[in-house]
Amino acid sequence: METSYETIVIGGGVVGNGIAFHLSERYKEGVLVLDKKYPMSGTSGSTQAWVWVHNKTPSWYAEFNMYSAELYPYLSKKIGDVEYKRTGGLSPFFNESDREKAKQLAESYRKIGIKIKVLSREKVLEKEPFMNPEVAGATYSSIDGNVNPFRLIDMYMRASKKNGVHYSTYNKVTEIQKQDGKYIVVSDQATYVCKNLILAGGTWSRELGEMLGIKIPVNQLRGQILVSEPLKPFLNFTISGLRQANNGEVLMGYSMEQAGFNRATTLDVIQETANMAVRYVPALGKAKIVRAFSGIRAMPEDGFPILGKVPGFENLYVAATHSGVTLSPLIGTLITELILDGETSIPIDRYSLSRFG
């Protein structure tokens, strides 16, 4: 068994796989991805998977998301059909008083190239006929969409393997040491040596950092989702709260709770989610719910991605973020540039771990 690698990526979620794939496009050998379970068993397998941009804040963060969304069509050309659809994104509001806020958002984002329309009630209903007629309006942007996260990871892995990347699953990293300018990675199955080490452990990032005595301030934020039976296509857009997948299922939910690593689904949040869904799209009341799931977001302490070099550790990189589905192609591209070229085409200094002091 090979135990010496140029680069090891710890974590085979959408972030780690995005990095492994983009690396593999530029060098064909010497990359290993380690996962303690199977990719998709982490947060990437329990997500809404909107590729979402238009009302993220502040503007520099929205801009960062936009660059990633722009990479999706090209990514699907390279790795194959990941069911990426640029549906356009619709965020409804029910109080007329929100219109002013929506207009200000549209006005300031116009300057950075994110086109947002503020729709009247009539326009919303014209675009999305099943929306609640009591809606006051919505913000809309054509940049938003969604992707099938399972297909995305599957295709990333297939393409990466084809390019020579090795994967080792059900192989938990338990210890990391720095020795003679290399990293020694001890796992359940073997001890590996590598030059470059990338920590992409998602919501478990804090634990990985501690193995090297580094603080990676990532906390847990649970989200719960309801899934309907397959319905005939009737929703046109990715609505911030629910979307209809290719197979007709509607995925509903946008909840946030602090529950540590507990992946339970709970009746109170399921009920709230049901209330949100029927408020947005009343016809969903008659739809049958077949499944509920929950996932644990990796939430950096200040809410923004932690990306790039780890200060004080040569050849050590970290990528931990929420919105990892949206950001995966961009993070993969930028971390690859950082490792191979020493610099990135889009500045990522503000996302450095060093900001936490």
Next chain:
Amino acid sequence: MDKTTIICRCEEISYEEVEEVIEHGGRTFDDVKRLTRCGMGPCQAKICTGLVANIIHEHTALPLSEIPLQRMRMPLSPIKLEILATNSTAFSAVKSVLDEVEIEDGKVR
């Protein structure tokens, strides 16, 4: 079993498709489910769970007792959304994306 035997009737997933996931390192029903949709159909895996566990067992020699079952979650059988709804419009855990946008002096914070 024949390669083309259907293991998951609801989602029409064949033996071969389940086998492929295990060959790629999958070890649990959920691994198979996430990659193939096996188990995501109307019966929510009531029919296919045991069959998949057997295939995992055959291919990995893991004892059946060590192959975790799918996590059981609400709803155990399909239920109308309106039955879950309480018609309240007060939200706490559920957020609205626009509510998260903060405007200060006419600018996005």
